[in-house]
Amino acid sequence: MAYLKLKDINKIYPNGFHAVHDFNLEIEKGEFIVFVGPSGCGKSTTLRMIAGLENISKGEFYINDQLANDKSPRDREVAMVFQSYALYPHLSVYDNLAFGLTLQGVDEDVIEERVYATAKILGLTDYLDRKPRALSGGQRQRVAVGRAIIRKVGVFLMDEPLSNLDAKQRVTMRSEITQIHRETKATTIYVTHDQTEAMTMADRIVVMKDGYIQQVGSPYELYFNPVNMFVAGFIGEPPMNFMRGIVDGNTLKVSENGMDIDAVVDLAPVLSAQLIEQYQGKKKVLGFRPESISLAEQDGCTPITCDVELTELLGDNTNVYVNIGNSKAVLKVDPHDTPEMDTELKFFIPNKHIYLFDYQTEKVIPTKK
Ligand code: ATP
Numbered sequence: 001m002a003y004l005k006l007k008d009i010n011k012i013y014p015n016g017f018h019a020v021h022d023f024n025l026e027i028e029k030g031e032f033i034v035f036v037g038p039s040g041c042g043k044s045t046t047l048r049m050i051a052g053l054e055n056i057s058k059g060e061f062y063i064n065d066q067l068a069n070d071k072s073p074r075d076r077e078v079a080m081v082f083q084s085y086a087l088y089p090h091l092s093v094y095d096n097l098a099f100g101l102t103l104q105g106v107d108e109d110v111i112e113e114r115v116y117a118t119a120k121i122l123g124l125t126d127y128l129d130r131k132p133r134a135l136s137g138g139q140r141q142r143v144a145v146g147r148a149i150i151r152k153v154g155v156f157l158m159d160e161p162l163s164n165l166d167a168k169q170r171v172t173m174r175s176e177i178t179q180i181h182r183e184t185k186a187t188t189i190y191v192t193h194d195q196t197e198a199m200t201m202a203d204r205i206v207v208m209k210d211g212y213i214q215q216v217g218s219p220y221e222l223y224f225n226p227v228n229m230f231v232a233g234f235i236g237e238p239p240m241n242f243m244r245g246i247v248d249g250n251t252l253k254v255s256e257n258g259m260d261i262d263a264v265v266d267l268a269p270v271l272s273a274q275l276i277e278q279y280q281g282k283k284k285v286l287g288f289r290p291e292s293i294s295l296a297e298q299d300g301c302t303p304i305t306c307d308v309e310l311t312e313l314l315g316d317n318t319n320v321y322v323n324i325g326n327s328k329a330v331l332k333v334d335p336h337d338t339p340e341m342d343t344e345l346k347f348f349i350p351n352k353h354i355y356l357f358d359y360q361t362e363k364v365i366p367t368k369k
Contacts, residue, residue, distance in 0.1 A: 002026035002062075003187055004050070004155070009059035011045050011211075019045045021211045023059070029154075030185045032178075036198040037208035037234070043191040044159055046208075050189060051157050052076050076155070079148035083160040087132040087143055093119075094128040097146050118150045121180060138169040145177065149184055156188045162197065174200060195235050199223070207231050229362040232287055232355060238319060241329040243286045244359060247279040252356070254286055254327065262325025263304045269351045270367045284365065287355035290319070290332040293347045301348035308339045320345070 004027040011020040020042040027033055035043040048054035050061065052073035061068050068076060087096050094115055101111045119125045122142040132140055141161060148156050161177070162170045178201050181188055192198060198205045199219045207214040207222065207230070215227045219235075226232035232240045243262065245254035254263040265286055267276050297303065306322035306329065318338040320331040322345065331347055339345045356365040 003029040003031075003064060005060075005062040005065075006046075006050070007060040007062070009046070009049060009061060010057050011042070011049060011054065012057040019211050020049070023213060025206060025213070025216065027187060027189070029187055032181050032188045032190065032201060032203045033206060034198040034202035034204075035189065035191045035206045035208060036193065036195060037214075039193060041208040042211040043193075043208055047080075047157050047159055047189060047191050050076075050155075051078055051080050053080075077153045078155040078157055079151050079153045081144050081148045081156065081158040081161045083163050087140060087147075089132050092129050092131060093124055093135070093143050096132065096143055097124075097128075097150055100147060100151050114150050114152075118146045121149070121183065122146050122176070136169075137165050138173060141165060141169075141173055142176070145180065149180060149186070152184075154187060156186050158188065158190045160192055161190075162192075162194075170197075177201065196237060199235065205235075207234060225364075226355075227364055229285065229287070229357045229364075232357070232364070236289055238290050238330045238332070240287045240289050240355070242357070243324065243327045243329070245284060245286055247276065247282050247284055249280075250276060252284060252286055254324070256326035260325050262327050263302075265302050265349075265354065266351075269300060270354050271356065271365070272368070275365065283359035285357040285359055285362075287357060288329075288349045288353055290330045291317075292353035293331050293333075293349050295333060295337050295345075295347055297348055298350065300351045302351065302354065303346055303348050305344060305346050308341050308343050308345050311338050311341055313338060 006023050006025045009020060009023040012018050023046055035046060037043055045054060049056050052071060056069050063076060097115045097118055098111045119128055122145065124142055124146060127135060127139060162173050165173060174197060190201060202219055204216060204218055205222055206216050209230050215222060215231045222231055222235045229242060243254045244256060245252040250266060250268045252265040252267055253261050254265065255261050304324055306324045308320060308322055310321040312319040313335055317332045318335045320333055320339060322329050322331060352369055354367060356367055357363065358365060
């Protein structure tokens with residue numbers, strides 16, 4: 001029995017806009033689920049339907065196997081953390097944390113105990129007397145998270161909680177939220193457009209686009225076994241490289257303008273003979289991740305020659321932006337192997353790291369792995 005179950009959930013706003021289509025998901029107790037996708041894909045709408053802040057146009061939402069479509073937000077036992085923090089500016093950190101419990105009529109002693117315990121988890125003990133305006137963005141965000149966890153509800157819903165923080169604070173809060181989840185074991189649904197947050201925090205990621213779920217899976221599954229070009233391009237930084245080509249005999253002739261051949265990929269070690277036969281003359285897309293290439297030749301590789309356009313030394317690696325005929329790609333290499341700009345470079349894609357996609361449907365084609 002799943003703890004939360006979303007069955008064929010749809011959202012059609014009063015203006016007729018269909019924001020979420022047939023959303024199906026079962027969430028186990030204690031899971032950390034991340035909804036990720038570009039702006040406008042329906043992440044917040046789905047989260048708000050779970051919270052009860054937005055009504056469900058079609059479909060069923062169950063909590064503990066009980067239909068919850070019409071339950072009020074209060075009765076759903078959920079706590080929500082917003083991007084805007086939503087703190088009371090005139091109340092101290094202590095009172096902000098205590099607010100929900102005071103409303104519920106919880107005993108003063110119990111409130112005090114819980115406020116101190118929560119402040120300890122979040123490193124806020126020294127700030128309990130301060131007003132929110134005297135806190136940094138990261139500290140305010142901690143108070144917002146604290147207000148959710150102090151209620152000890154079953155489900156935390158977080159909508160882009162880190163987006164107002166600078167890059168460094170985001171990394172710190174990311175690991176703090178993961179740590180809090182480990183301690184509280186509360187079922188968490190976390191919305192972000194940042195694939196790194198999704199990859200580092202989630203037990204399972206739900207990738208969305210245009211109101212539709214694209215794929216649900218662990219970070220590992222999504223990274224190594226994306227079902228389509230959208231997921232392959234969304235998960236991973238820099239994103240997967242894509243190059244169009246035509247299947248000709250046992251090869252994929254990669255060509256952006258249809259005239260000059262940019263690269264030739266031997267398909268025999270990658271695709272079954274049956275599929276190669278079936279795909280003769282068809283357009284397919286080659287995909288490879290910037291980090292899966294090698295500059296040294298090894299067995300079972302596809303060699304590709306390119307021109308180095310630009311290099312970016314990042315410290316632990318260098319991003320190398322290259323032109324392969326009319327195609328562009330980015331390669332991640334060891335900083336000690338950074339090539340000179342405006343030179344020719346040969347690199348190798350191990351066959352096991354080659355992805356192929358259908359040109360029309362953009363769905364992945366099963367390769368020999
Ligand atoms: P973001 O990351 O920008 O917050 P999101 O994935 O959370 O995006 P939603 O806020 O869920 O996206 O919005 C999904 C779609 O629904 C968007 O196209 C948005 O414009 C539309 N939408 C949101 N609220 C309403 C509304 N009240 N009426 C009509 N359309 C809406």
